[in-house]
Amino acid sequence: MTLAIETRDLTRSFGDAVALDGLTLEVEPGEVLALLGPNGAGKTTTVRLLNGVLKAERGEARVLGLDPATDADEVRRRTGVLTENAGLDERLTARENLLFTARVRGMGRAASSVKADELLERFGMADKANLMVQGFSTGQRKRLALARALLHDPDVLFLDEPTSGLDPAATRDVVDLIASLAQDHGRTVILCTHFLGEAGRLAHRMAVLHLGKLRAFGRPEELAAELWDGIEADLDLGGPAESRMLDAIRAVRGVLEVTATTDGATVRVRDRKVLPVVVAALVGREVPVYAAVPRPPTLEDVYFAVEARTLAEEAERAAR
Amino acid sequence: MNWPAIRAVVGKDLLAVRRSKAVSIPMVAVPFVLLVVVPFGLALYARGHSTVDVERLLDTVPHQLAQPILSLPQREQLLVLVNGYLLAPLCLIVPLMVSAVLAADAFAGEKERKTLESLLHLPLADRDLFVAKLLSAFVPAVAISWIGFLCFAITSNAVGWSVLHRIFIPTGNWLVVILWVAPAVAAFGLAVMVRVSARARTTQEANQLGAAVVLPLIFLAVGQTTVLLVVSIGVAFVLGAVLWAGALLLIWRGSRHFTRDQLATRL
Numbered sequence: 001m002t003l004a005i006e007t008r009d010l011t012r013s014f015g016d017a018v019a020l021d022g023l024t025l026e027v028e029p030g031e032v033l034a035l036l037g038p039n040g041a042g043k044t045t046t047v048r049l050l051n052g053v054l055k056a057e058r059g060e061a062r063v064l065g066l067d068p069a070t071d072a073d074e075v076r077r078r079t080g081v082l083t084e085n086a087g088l089d090e091r092l093t094a095r096e097n098l099l100f101t102a103r104v105r106g107m108g109r110a111a112s113s114v115k116a117d118e119l120l121e122r123f124g125m126a127d128k129a130n131l132m133v134q135g136f137s138t139g140q141r142k143r144l145a146l147a148r149a150l151l152h153d154p155d156v157l158f159l160d161e162p163t164s165g166l167d168p169a170a171t172r173d174v175v176d177l178i179a180s181l182a183q184d185h186g187r188t189v190i191l192c193t194h195f196l197g198e199a200g201r202l203a204h205r206m207a208v209l210h211l212g213k214l215r216a217f218g219r220p221e222e223l224a225a226e227l228w229d230g231i232e233a234d235l236d237l238g239g240p241a242e243s244r245m246l247d248a249i250r251a252v253r254g255v256l257e258v259t260a261t262t263d264g265a266t267v268r269v270r271d272r273k274v275l276p277v278v279v280a281a282l283v284g285r286e287v288p289v290y291a292a293v294p295r296p297p298t299l300e301d302v303y304f305a306v307e308a309r310t311l312a313e314e315a316e317r318a319a320r
Numbered sequence: 321m322n323w324p325a326i327r328a329v330v331g332k333d334l335l336a337v338r339r340s341k342a343v344s345i346p347m348v349a350v351p352f353v354l355l356v357v358v359p360f361g362l363a364l365y366a367r368g369h370s371t372v373d374v375e376r377l378l379d380t381v382p383h384q385l386a387q388p389i390l391s392l393p394q395r396e397q398l399l400v401l402v403n404g405y406l407l408a409p410l411c412l413i414v415p416l417m418v419s420a421v422l423a424a425d426a427f428a429g430e431k432e433r434k435t436l437e438s439l440l441h442l443p444l445a446d447r448d449l450f451v452a453k454l455l456s457a458f459v460p461a462v463a464i465s466w467i468g469f470l471c472f473a474i475t476s477n478a479v480g481w482s483v484l485h486r487i488f489i490p491t492g493n494w495l496v497v498i499l500w501v502a503p504a505v506a507a508f509g510l511a512v513m514v515r516v517s518a519r520a521r522t523t524q525e526a527n528q529l530g531a532a533v534v535l536p537l538i539f540l541a542v543g544q545t546t547v548l549l550v551v552s553i554g555v556a557f558v559l560g561a562v563l564w565a566g567a568l569l570l571i572w573r574g575s576r577h578f579t580r581d582q583l584a585t586r587l
Contacts, residue, residue, distance in 0.1 A: 014585060048584055053440045055581045072580075076443040087438030091336040103328035104442045132339075145438075 002065040004029045004156055004188035005050060009059035012045055019045040021212040022059065027205075029155075030186040032178065034193065034203035036303055041209035043192040044084070047158045050190075051076055064155055077105070080154035084161050084192075086145035090134040094125055094144050097133060098151060105152045119147035124170075138165030146174065150181075157181065160192045171198070178202055200299035208306045216306040224297035227305045230256050230270045235278070236291040237264030248285050252278050266295075322448045329444070329452035333426055334460065343425055347418055347464060354410045355468040356475050359403055363479035366399040374398050384550040396484055403476040404488055408545040411498060414468050415506035419461035420530055423510045426456045427517035428526035437587055440580050450578045454510060454571065461506040469498045493549045496556040501548060504563040511570030518577050518586075 005027035012020045020042040027033050035043050048054040050063050052072025061068055068075045088097050095116055102112030120126045123143040133141065142165050149157060162178065163171040175198055181187040182202075193199050199206065200220070208216040216223050237245065241260045249258045249267055254274035258267045269275055272294060279289050297305075337343050374397045378386035389401050430436040439449070473489045480488060490498065513530050520526035548556045 051441055053437075053580050053584045073443040073445055076441060079441075081438070081441040083437045083441070085434045085437070087435050089332065089336055089435050090433065091339045092332065096332075096335070100328055100332045101442065103331075104325045104444055106322075106324065106443075148438075 001029065003027065003062065004031065004064060005033075005190070006062040007050070007059065008061075010046070010049060010056050010061050011058035012049055012054055012056055018212045020049065020209075023209075023214050024059075025207055025214065025217050027188060027190070029188055030182055031205065032182045032189040032191060032203045034191050034199035034206040034299065035209065036193070036196070036199060036206055037209035037215075038307075040211070042212040043209060044160065045212075046209070047081065047160065047190065047192065051079055051081060051158065077152070078154055079156045079158060080149035080152065081158045082142075082145050082149045082160055082162055084164075086141040088133045088136075088141055088144060088148075090132065093130050093132055094120060094136075095129040097144065098148055101148050102151050107152065115151055119150060123147045139167060139170055142166055143170065143174075146177075154187070156188045156190070158190045158192070161194065162191070163193070163195060163198060175201060196298075196300040196303055203299065206299055206302065208303060208310075210307070210310045215310050216302070220299040220302045221296065223302045223306070227302065227309070228268070228297065230254075230268050230274075231272065231294055231296060232266060232268050233275055233292055233294045234261070234266055235264040235282075235289060236293075237282070238288055238290055239264070241265040244285070245282060245287050248281050248287070249278055252281050264290075321451065322444060325442075325444050326448050326452040326455065329439075329449065330455045330459065333453075333456035337422065337425060337456075337460070340425075343421065346421065347460070350417060351414045351464055351468040352471075354414060355472040358410065359407055359472050360475050360479060362402050362407065363399060363476050366402045367479060367483050369398060374401055377401070382547075382550065385546065388550070399480045399483055400488055403480065404491070405546050405549055407472075408494075408497060408549055411465065411469050411472060412502055412505045412545050415461045415465040415502045416509040418464050419457050419506040419509040420513045421527065422457035422460055423453075423513035424517055424520075424523045424526035424530065426453045427514060428520045429523045431520075431587070432522040436583060440584055446579050447575070450575050454514070457510050457513075458503075458506055461509070462503045465502045465506065466498065469502070491549070492553050493551075493556050496553055496560060497545065497548050500557060501545075501560040501563060504560050504567055507567035507571065508563060511567050511574060514571065514574035514578070518574070518582075 003026050005025070007023050007025055010020060010023040011018070023042070023046060035046060037043055045054065049056055050061055050068055052068035052075050055069060063075045064078055066075045066078075089100070092100065098116035098119065099112050102115060103109075107115065117126070117129070120129045123146065125140065125144055125147065128136070128140065133144065136144070142162070146159075146162060149159070159178065163174050166174060178189055178191065179202055182189050189202070191199060191202060205217070205219050206223070207214060235241070240262055241249075241264050246258055246260060246265065249255055249265065252274065254270040255278060256268045256270060258265055267278060269278065275292055275294065279292050282289050337347075374389065378389055378401070385405060389397050389405075392400055430439060444452075469490075476489050477487045513526060516529045517526045520529055548559060551559075
């Protein structure tokens with residue numbers, strides 16, 4: 001099966017600044033990839049390169065089997081992009097913005113009209129259809145821009161901060177929509193976001209960029225296994241663990257690390273099987289254990305760990 | 321060429337410009353003043369002073385201009401001189417101004433309004449986008465110029481009718497100026513603003529750069545328009561062709577810098 005996205009050593013600079021440095025990754029069809037990183041990491045440059053808006057100075061890319069450097073229009077015909085700035089023409093109405101995009105995308109007048117009305121309805125903008133975008137809130141603009149990105153039923157969607165500026169209800173709707181696009185409609189989604197909880201809910205895999213370099217790429221649990229030994233669990237002891245309790249936990253074979261918390265302790269064990277032994281050790285010392293909950297690392301944990309590792313490596317390199 | 325997409329971009333730009341008071345009001349008001357109010361006032365004055373001896377005035381202008389005026393009855397001379405010849409530059413300032421303002425809005429305005437990136441993500445080839453943006457400025461500039469000239473001709477002939485009892489504008493040379501030279505001037509203004517807009521971040525910056533650096537030189541050239549009315553039609557046509565060649569050369573050079581990569585680099 002053709003990969004949705006494939007890049008090899010993709011590189012682009014602006015003057016002396018390297019915006020993207022040797023990006024190599026693959027994205028499966030129907031996958032949601034969270035493209036993460038601080039500002040200036042190279043996320044927007046990646047999206048622009050994959051859509052043939054920028055030209056790579058080294059390396060190559062394929063989107064749906066097409067080369068954005070030579071088949072850029074065909075790529076853009078099959079992708080939809082929500083830019084960080086909604087990029088709507090404020091002097092046009094909501095409906096006119098959608099109709100304009102539909103016409104440029106080659107949709108017929110009648111089909112454009114039907115699709116625009118359908119999307120305005122779906123995004124709760126039907127009552128604003130004939131109002132100028134100028135008076136819209138950030139959330140309304142974002143919803144309209146998202147509708148515009150979906151006008152032509154793209155196979156690959158690039159979403160840059162799709163929920164910034166949205167209220168909680170609208171955020172939930174958009175997150176559900178993205179999940180549905182991938183799960184039910186087989187769309188591939190590249191999600192650039194700073195909202196890590198949202199990325200964790202949606203993404204199958206994550207790619208962390210830092211100063212243009214890919215620092216981590218994979219499923220959060222795979223990356224967690226590379227970053228940390230074992231798994232972490234929260235022990236609810238009804239209050240902070242006393243030193244005798246911590247000693248009892250440390251004495252169990254397979255415990256790697258233990259720290260006191262306000263409710264008890266957080267323990268890192270080699271694998272899940274060690275956890276009942278820890279509980280038994282505490283109960284044997286008449287320590288009440290109210291709960292022992294394994295806590296697999298979240299995408300957020302992995303992201304910050306990768307960031308911390310990257311910064312440490314940079315500091316080390318600078319010191320040399 | 322993807323003409324449906326080009327038409328969509330042009331249509332969108334024209335609709336947006338019509339709704340922007342900051343752009344549309346000067347687009348209508350300035351041509352109205354230059355091509356209706358000023359000719360009306362001067363024609364009224366000339367009609368009221370039809371016995372004025374213009375020979376001394378004609379001593380200061382080229383022989384080719386003076387000759388046809390002096391061959392007219394004295395009561396017609398001032399009116400024909402002013403409205404039939406001396407106001408000709410106004411008819412070329414209009415296409416120049418309109419195309420320059422609209423080009424700044426079409427090119428630099430997209431950057432300013434932060435709509436350029438979403439436009440670049442559409443399946444529209446660089447060349448098609450460039451052509452669409454050129455047409456967005458060129459078509460209204462020529463349309464406004466032609467409508468403006470029609471108003472100018474109607475105003476001048478109506479006011480002068482009681483003295484001349486005939487239609488004196490347009491002459492054959494006037495038609496060359498309006499139908500051939502005016503579009504070339506619009507293309508020239510457009511070409512200048514395409515280059516300027518590539519460097520400017522806002523419409524205002526583009527207008528300032530254009531107005532301060534290049535357009536005054538073109539205004540000076542446009543000031544010589546009267547010459548086109550006294551040379552033979554063939555020569556006027558050739559002069560227009562030279563202007564077209566210069567404008568097209570500038571536009572072609574501008575198009576080489578109009579690539580998605582260069583536009584996106586400056587976002």
